[in-house]
Each structure stands twice: as structure tokens, then as C-alpha cells.
Amino acid sequence: DLDDDLTTINDQELYAATFDGSAWGPLTRLTDDAVVDANPQLGFNPAGDFLLAWMRDGALVTATNLAVATPTTVATPAYSNSTADFRMATATDGRLALIWADASLGGSDLFAAFYDPIFGNWGAAKQLTFDDDTERDLTVDFLDAGSLMGVYNKVAIQVQTQQHTTLSGATVALAVPTPGTTDLAVFQYTTGSDVAAVAGSLTSDPVNPLPGTVATTTLSVINLGETTLQDIDVALYDGDPSMGGTELGRATVPGPLVGGATAAISIPWTVPSVVVPMDLYAVVDPDGLVADRDRLNNVLTTPLVLPDLAVTNADWSNPGGHRRTLVATVTNTGAVSSLPTVVTFRQGSATGPILGEVGLPAMAPYDATDLPLNWDITGLTGDTVQVHVMVDEAQATADLNRGNNSRSMEVVISGDDDGDGVTNLVDNCDGVPNADQLDTDTDGVGNPCDNCGTVANADQLDTDGDLAGNACDPDDDNDGLTDDFETTATGTDPLLADTDGNGTLDGAEDPDVDGLTNTQEQTLGTGPLDGTTAPFALTGLTVNAASAALTWPSVAGRDFTVWASDEPYGDTMTWTDLGPIPAGAGTTTFTDDGSLTGATPGAVTQRWYKVTIGGITTPTCGFLRLTLGANSQTLASLPVVPFSESVNDLFGHQLDGGFTSSEADQLLLLDPTTQSYERHWLFDSGGAYPA
Incomplete structure (x- = not known):
């Protein structure tokens, strides 16, 4: 202290003396400035150099081998008697630590900064204690290369109520913190590595990427440990990697990353072709290459590819x-x-x-x-x-x-x-x-x-918004099924058009996988859940010169429409409506005797039939009058179905193809593109027909 007045601090300067092995040399002035330079501390690094640390104008600084003109700033606590009383400890491996007391949210706490001798750098200051007491009179040392111990006075702060008189003469009560008992306290702090993902830093661009597109995810990595790190891998996963999540991409933080430092990293990746939201996981050091003391802080996750x-x-x-x-x-x-x-x-x-x-x-x-x-x-x-x-x-x-x-x-x-x-x-x-x-x-x-003027419905409920109130609307959710059919047959919700939420209306579902939708089963009167309904098709066609009989499966209470055409088979045929046909129980048969078509089967070259109900149509079937075979026999009627239609059901029934027994089980398949035919023979146990 140059003026021997300890109340003025800016004239405090550093001096040094060296020992040559036998005697000490004179004091040499190191600093010459207008700021406080106080409390020099010495330590050595593995190279044999010594590091000088001191308090310089509210900053803790260091210099190698007394090169004080170019100091390195370690921390910047506010200058006080406590911070100026910092201590330095040296470990056997050259690791250094500066420890000091400083103001905190709790009043006063201990802080430290650590020197990594391998990289030759200082980490950021970190808080060691978290309490309402005041720490002072500190002494520290390393127990070993990784464990720091300190002893200090811990002064309890008590709040006392004191009465004070204001300038106006009023008496007020003030809560005043005052020192209480002082204890001798000890702490032990183990240094090490702790790399982590910064909470809340995980973002993606775009914010909600579409499946199959490229996104870029960014996050921040922080070194919470006391050792400097480099080449830190960060990986992204579709799902929790510990549960089999798929890696999407990775990148590396090159470093060096000193203690307390953060680094941002961006990783491009291709969004999987998902149809549901995905959970994106970001993992720091996914392969466990860092001797990390806390791996729970290495993971961040966020939902992505979301509906909105x-x-x-x-x-x-x-x-x-x-x-x-x-x-x-x-x-x-x-x-x-x-x-x-x-x-x-x-x-x-x-x-x-x-x-x-x-x-x-x-x-x-x-x-x-x-x-x-x-x-x-x-x-x-x-x-x-x-x-x-x-x-x-x-x-x-x-x-x-x-x-x-x-x-x-x-x-x-x-x-x-x-x-x-x-x-x-x-x-x-x-x-x-x-x-x-x-x-x-x-x-x-x-x-x-009134949306249902004939039935009292004060609530005017109209679930499907079709302007017909539920009280008068047989299909309240407009899914193609009547409310009664949904309640008694399909078990679906009559007020919800897509009961299972799979994107398909209840009427378009086929729960028994029989090839008929629920709406078609409702139209035909068949069971939507039994899985035994045969396809809606003509199952019998018996023809002779005077008439043709059509047969198909049915449930009583329905009305079918039969259509006929005498034109060549094709997409442009003109069809004649033969009128509604009441359904029979089990099967329905319609006989064409020419009264509705204008000619008997024996008087036309060809005739085609189909049956419809409620928008459902059977495959087309018909007959031809042809000359076949070497004997040039004219067949009055030979049943024909186009190649594109199913013939399985027709093959299961007797087909009366003409007037002789040898023609009874013949069928033609028509290829409408080439207008060619294939002749098929059916055999039974008693028959012997030409191949």
C-alpha cells in the first residue's frame, strides 16, 4: 500500500522477490496502475511454470511467470473484502482452483473457477454453496487431483425487528439482517466432466416439418463440468433411443468447450414418412465417450410432425x-x-x-x-x-x-x-x-x-346439419346407415359418422370383410358382421326358347329392378327397365317370357341381364344363339358371362344350354375386346362330355 493508508485501495500494487537457492533478491514492483491490485496467490502448472492470480479492480486475473502486463481474466465479481480474500489451490496434476465469497440471491455464497492444465484455460465461475448464511475466512486445498476441500467461517444471518424514527417523527419497524452465531464449516467438491443439453434450447426449422421433407434441428450444448471437452457428438432419434428409437442424424461440437461454456449445433435430417406425431430425441454424447457424472441431463425431447x-x-x-x-x-x-x-x-x-x-x-x-x-x-x-x-x-x-x-x-x-x-x-x-x-x-x-314439423322436438337437434332434425331424420350422422341399423346391426354410433375415427365413414366400412360395405349390407338386408354374405350376383340362369329364368340371393322385404338388353355386349349397351321385382325369402327368381322384353329368348340372337337395388348392381350375364362344333348344331341358348365378371356362382348351378342332354352343362366366356369366346364344359359324376 503505497501511501500506508488502507482506506484508499487504488494505490495497492504487487511486488515480487525471487529466491536463487541461497538468498532472496530485492523486491521488484510488478504493477503500476491506478486500480487496486491485491491478494496475490501462486500455483504451478505441469510445465514448471507458475501462475500468479490476484484481484485487479474487481476482476480475478492470472498471469504466467509474472507477465502481469497481459493478464487473463478468470472472473469478475464485485470488489469487496470477501472477494479480495479469494484463495487458490493447486492439485498434483496442475489443476488449479480459485475460490471466493461473493454476493448471491441468498446473501453470500462461495464461488469457484477451475483451470484445466491440459488445455491451459479457465472455466467459468460456478456457485458452490446455496444458503442464506455468510461465508468468510476461507482456506482451501486439493485432497487429490479431483477433489477440492475448503474450510471457512459460516455466519448465520438473523433478521431482527428494530424501531426507527423517521424525519417526520413517526416510528416504524424495520426487519434488519444481523450476524448471528459463527460455525466452522467444511465443504468437499469433486471435479469432473458433465456435458449436458441446455433445457429449452431444442428447436426445429421448420417448426412443424412435413413427412418426407428435410428439417434442421438446433440445440445448445453446455459444459457443466470442470474439465475442458472437445469433439462432442450429438445425435437425433425418432423415438427414445433406449427403447429402440431410430437415429436420424448426428453432428459434432469440435470444441474446445471450457467449463461453463455453451455451443450451438445444427443437424439436418429427413423427416420419416409418418402418419402420426413423432417424438424427436436429441442426445449429447450418445455413445458415452465422455466420463459424464450425470447422463440424465444429456437428453432433450420434443414432439414434432403434429396436427394443428x-x-x-x-x-x-x-x-x-x-x-x-x-x-x-x-x-x-x-x-x-x-x-x-x-x-x-x-x-x-x-x-x-x-x-x-x-x-x-x-x-x-x-x-x-x-x-x-x-x-x-x-x-x-x-x-x-x-x-x-x-x-x-x-x-x-x-x-x-x-x-x-x-x-x-x-x-x-x-x-x-x-x-x-x-x-x-x-x-x-x-x-x-x-x-x-x-x-x-x-x-x-x-x-x-321447425326442422321436424310433424314431431315435437324443441331442441331442434340436427347432428349432421342436413336441415332435417334428428326426430325426423333416419340417418342422423349422414354416414349412409340408418340410426336403427347402426343400433341393431353394426353397433356403431348413430350420432357419429366415423365411430372408430379411422377416416372412413361407418357406412363405407366392411367389418366382416365379405366384400360388401355396411351400406350395401343394409340395402341387401344381410348381416354386416357375420362374414358369410355371398357377393350380390346372379346365381342361376336357365334358358330355353320360350323363357329365361334368373335367380339371385335375397332377403324378403326388398324390391329389385331387372334390366335387359339385346345389343352386343359392351359399355354402350342400351338397357330396358323390366320393373320392380319383390324379393323372395332366400332367393328371388324372375322369368323373362318376352312379355316385358318384346321377344322370347328363342327369337333373339343374344340377351343380357343385370339386377340392381339401391345403387348395387350384379355382374352382367346373358345368352347367345350360336352354331358351334363340327356338327354345326344350332344352340337355341347358351349362357354367357363376360371375362371381367365372376363365374364361380354360375358354375355351381345347372345351366340348361339347349334341347339335348349333351348341351345341358355348357358355358361361354366372352372377351368383349376381341369379341371371341371360350367354350367351357362342366362335368358331374354321371356325365361324360367332350373335352
Whole structure:
């Protein structure tokens, strides 16, 4: 201290003396500046050099072999008696540590910085203690190369209430921290390696990549240990790698990464062709090459390739009858399909009373749909009511951004919108003029607004939004199946068009895998779950000169339509409707005697038949009058089916091809492209026909 006045600190400078083996030399001044230079500490590195550390103007600095003109800053704690009283410890392998007390959120705590002799660098300062006490009078040393021990005075801080008088004469009570008891404390800190992924740093570009595209994922790696690291691998996985997740790509942090330092790394990768959201895992040091003391902080994960349901519009209309039709437009702007969920309508706010919920089926990417809710406003007062709409309130499906899941609208409920002289709040059809207020089914909804005018349905529930109320609608969800068939036959939900949420309407499903959809089974009257229904086809065709008899499987209570054509087989044939044919129990037979077709089978060269019901059509079958064989025999009728149609069922029945027994079991297959025929013979145990 140059002026021998310890209250002024900027004149404190460093001096050194050297020992030559027998005597000490004179003091030599090392620093000459206008800032404080205090508390020099010495240590050695493996090369035999010594490191000088000291407090210089609020910074802990070091210099090699007294080269104080170019010091290295280790840490920058605020200058105080505690920080100026720092200590340095030297390990046998040349590792160094600077330890000091400094202000913290808890009041005062111990901090340290570590020197790596291999790379010759200092790590960032790290906090060693976390308490409300004050640490001071520190002494430290290494027990071995990796374990640091320190002894210090630990002063408990107590809060006392003291009375003070203000300038105005008022007395106030203040909570004043004061030193309490002092204990002698010891700490032991083991140094080592700890590389980690920085929490919250995992991001991808684009934020929600599409399957099959290239994305780039970025994260930060931090060295929480005391040793410098380099060449740190980081790998990305589709799924948890410990559970078999697939590696997508990797990159390396070259380093060197000193203790406390972070480094950002970006990894490009190709998004798998997934149809459901994926969990992306980022793992630092995936092969375990670092002697890491904590591997739990090496992993980050985030969901990617997500659906993104958004309420893109909310609107309302006035259908009359003290009702408002609320409509929410929901769009999936995400990368994959969403799961089925619901849209919730609430009155007043996001936490207000629920007005109703509407089921939302699974939505493919970029799909949009309008979901209506019929709201009875009877009893409401005021001019307007706020309605809050939210999709997936229960978070039943993954979602990229829940911030776009809701929308609000103001719904007008007062006035006389239709100008019929009856105000909205008492008008039983306040969207359509009806001064007479006629309500045939007495359900409170006027006739012009009633979606089921013959059956009382005050709720006007219309699940599928087809303007036919559920009370009058045989198919409430518009999936092609009547509510009764869904309840008694398929077991599906009559109010949900896609009960299992797989993207296929219930009517288009084929649960018994018999080749017929549920809608076709409903039309035919067959069982949708028994798996035994034969394909809808002509199973018998018996022809002679006077008539032709067609047979097909059926369930009583249906009406079929038979069609006939005498033109050559092809896509442009003109068909004649032979009229509705009531179904028989088990099978139905229709006989063509010429009265409906204008000619008997024996009077035409060819005739084709098909049967339809409810949009379902049998394969086409028919007969030809041909001359075949060396004997030039004219066959009055020989049944024919085109190549493209199934003949399995026809082969199982007797085909009367002519007037002799040798012609009874013959069949022609027609190739309509070449207009050529193949002649087929059927054999039974008693027959012997030409090959």
C-alpha cells in the first residue's frame, strides 16, 4: 500500500522477490496502475511454470511467470473484502482452483473457477454453496487431483425487528439482517466432466416439418463440468433411443468447450414418412465417450410432425324459433391427421356455461369443416351474448399450437329481425316472418323454422346439419346407415359418422370383410358382421326358347329392378327397365317370357341381364344363339358371362344350354375386346362330355 493508508485501495500494487537457492533478491514492483491490485496467490502448472492470480479492480486475473502486463481474466465479481480474500489451490496434476465469497440471491455464497492444465484455460465461475448464511475466512486445498476441500467461517444471518424514527417523527419497524452465531464449516467438491443439453434450447426449422421433407434441428450444448471437452457428438432419434428409437442424424461440437461454456449445433435430417406425431430425441454424447457424472441431463425431447387444429372462423345465423345456429369452422393446418375430439361452445367466456359440444372426427392435413350447434336462446336478456368456441378443450389430440384453438363472437338476441311484429325473444320463428306464430307440433318452434314439423322436438337437434332434425331424420350422422341399423346391426354410433375415427365413414366400412360395405349390407338386408354374405350376383340362369329364368340371393322385404338388353355386349349397351321385382325369402327368381322384353329368348340372337337395388348392381350375364362344333348344331341358348365378371356362382348351378342332354352343362366366356369366346364344359359324376 503505497501511501500506508488502507482506506484508499487504488494505490495497492504487487511486488515480487525471487529466491536463487541461497538468498532472496530485492523486491521488484510488478504493477503500476491506478486500480487496486491485491491478494496475490501462486500455483504451478505441469510445465514448471507458475501462475500468479490476484484481484485487479474487481476482476480475478492470472498471469504466467509474472507477465502481469497481459493478464487473463478468470472472473469478475464485485470488489469487496470477501472477494479480495479469494484463495487458490493447486492439485498434483496442475489443476488449479480459485475460490471466493461473493454476493448471491441468498446473501453470500462461495464461488469457484477451475483451470484445466491440459488445455491451459479457465472455466467459468460456478456457485458452490446455496444458503442464506455468510461465508468468510476461507482456506482451501486439493485432497487429490479431483477433489477440492475448503474450510471457512459460516455466519448465520438473523433478521431482527428494530424501531426507527423517521424525519417526520413517526416510528416504524424495520426487519434488519444481523450476524448471528459463527460455525466452522467444511465443504468437499469433486471435479469432473458433465456435458449436458441446455433445457429449452431444442428447436426445429421448420417448426412443424412435413413427412418426407428435410428439417434442421438446433440445440445448445453446455459444459457443466470442470474439465475442458472437445469433439462432442450429438445425435437425433425418432423415438427414445433406449427403447429402440431410430437415429436420424448426428453432428459434432469440435470444441474446445471450457467449463461453463455453451455451443450451438445444427443437424439436418429427413423427416420419416409418418402418419402420426413423432417424438424427436436429441442426445449429447450418445455413445458415452465422455466420463459424464450425470447422463440424465444429456437428453432433450420434443414432439414434432403434429396436427394443428385451429378455429379459423366463428359465425352465427338466425333460423328462427328462439334459436341461433352457431357455426365453428375448424381447420387442420398441421402436418398429420388429428384424432377425433370435440368443439365446445361456451356462453360469456372460456370458462362460462357450456352451451353444447359437437363431435369433430379425425381431420387430415389441410382439411376444414363447419360444425353447427343449434342454441335455444329462450329466457336470455340483453341485446347480445358473447359465445366462446374452443376445439379440443380436453386436449384429446396432439396439437402444435393451442393458441389458435379458440375464437369468440357476439351473438345478437334482441330486436325483431324478421319484421313480423313479434320481437325476437318471444317470436317462435324469429328468423322468418310468421305473424300467425303457427306451431303444428306444439314444440315451441314455429312451422317455418321447425326442422321436424310433424314431431315435437324443441331442441331442434340436427347432428349432421342436413336441415332435417334428428326426430325426423333416419340417418342422423349422414354416414349412409340408418340410426336403427347402426343400433341393431353394426353397433356403431348413430350420432357419429366415423365411430372408430379411422377416416372412413361407418357406412363405407366392411367389418366382416365379405366384400360388401355396411351400406350395401343394409340395402341387401344381410348381416354386416357375420362374414358369410355371398357377393350380390346372379346365381342361376336357365334358358330355353320360350323363357329365361334368373335367380339371385335375397332377403324378403326388398324390391329389385331387372334390366335387359339385346345389343352386343359392351359399355354402350342400351338397357330396358323390366320393373320392380319383390324379393323372395332366400332367393328371388324372375322369368323373362318376352312379355316385358318384346321377344322370347328363342327369337333373339343374344340377351343380357343385370339386377340392381339401391345403387348395387350384379355382374352382367346373358345368352347367345350360336352354331358351334363340327356338327354345326344350332344352340337355341347358351349362357354367357363376360371375362371381367365372376363365374364361380354360375358354375355351381345347372345351366340348361339347349334341347339335348349333351348341351345341358355348357358355358361361354366372352372377351368383349376381341369379341371371341371360350367354350367351357362342366362335368358331374354321371356325365361324360367332350373335352
